[in-house]
Amino acid sequence: MQEAIRNAGRPLSPQEILEETQEEIPGLGLATVYRNVKAMVDSRWLKPVELPGSPDRYELAGQDHHHHFHCRHCDKVYDVEGCPGNLSSITPEGFVLESHEIVLYGSCPDCNTSE
Ligand SMILES: [Zn+2]
Numbered sequence: 001m002q003e004a005i006r007n008a009g010r011p012l013s014p015q016e017i018l019e020e021t022q023e024e025i026p027g028l029g030l031a032t033v034y035r036n037v038k039a040m041v042d043s044r045w046l047k048p049v050e051l052p053g054s055p056d057r058y059e060l061a062g063q064d065h066h067h068h069f070h071c072r073h074c075d076k077v078y079d080v081e082g083c084p085g086n087l088s089s090i091t092p093e094g095f096v097l098e099s100h101e102i103v104l105y106g107s108c109p110d111c112n113t114s115e
């Protein structure tokens with residue numbers, strides 16, 4: 001299961017982890033995936049990617065600061081390198097900025113092919 005997550009190169013939902021792992025472990029169920037994911041989050045190998053209005057995805061912990069692109073068509077989530085940064089420029093006076101979440105929405109190259 002770790003292998004599938006590492007190879008994906010993007011955050012996966014438990015359902016996607018199940019699909020990636022099913023061939024390798026026939027008979028694997030979603031409940032087992034959830035249990036394993038929870039254990040991997042507890043041991044800080046994985047971390048949840050929280051997306052508004054969508055189930056959590058999971059990615060390897062300890063990556064550099066980055067953001068995500070959520071494809072509205074296939075519902076896959078991709079990593080976005082880098083960050084626009086400098087959000088303190090829009091932080092109102094008197095407020096202290098501690099963190100931010102940025103999610104990009106649109107369609108991914110797979111969904112983008114004009115046929
Ligand atoms: Zn897509």
Ligand SMILES: [Zn+2]
Nearest residue numbers: 065083084085
């Ligand atoms: Zn950022």
